[in-house]
Amino acid sequence: xxxxxxxxxxxxxxxxxxxxxxxxxxxxxxxxxxxxxxxxxxxxxxxxxxxxxxxxxxxxxxxxxxxxxxxxxxxxxxxxxxxxxxxxxxxxxxxxxxxxxxxxxxxxxxxxxxxxxxxxxxxxxxxx
Numbered sequence: 153x154x155x156x157x158x159x160x161x162x163x164x165x166x167x168x169x170x171x172x173x174x175x176x177x178x179x180x181x182x183x184x185x186x187x188x189x190x191x192x193x194x195x196x197x198x199x200x201x202x203x204x205x206x207x208x209x210x211x212x213x214x215x216x217x218x219x220x221x222x223x224x225x226x227x228x229x230x231x232x233x234x235x236x237x238x239x240x241x242x243x244x245x246x247x248x249x250x251x252x253x254x255x256x257x258x259x260x261x262x263x264x265x266x267x268x269x270x271x272x273x274x275x276x277x278x279x280x
Contacts, residue, residue, distance in 0.1 A: 183256055184233075190263035191233050195226050197270035206277055 199222045201207035209215040217225050 179253075179256075183260075186260060187233055187263065190260065190267055191229050193267050194263060194270065195222075195229055197267075197274065201270070201273060207273055 198207070198209065198218065202209060202218060209218050214225060217228075
């Protein structure tokens, strides 16, 4: 039996767009996993890079915590992951909340940018 998904339409800058609910369901299923993996990569690469003296923490609010107790930062990042990755998508009918989608894409984009920076400095260390 073929399932038919209700298309969602929305207007943006005077144009009408349509998207199927199935795409949203798949995205919100994968979102917590994607954020957790990128979060773990960021924490691990940051801690290793700082301990080995290759990088320094750019965030002045996080730097003192990272220097003294890196595990406390991990707990904070996991708490942030729980809020962003699990609670936000469950706040309402996600297929109709474009704000959630926008925020989640910004979060993933920011983590990917930081992850790319970590990959860059690791490649410099490995291939010098």
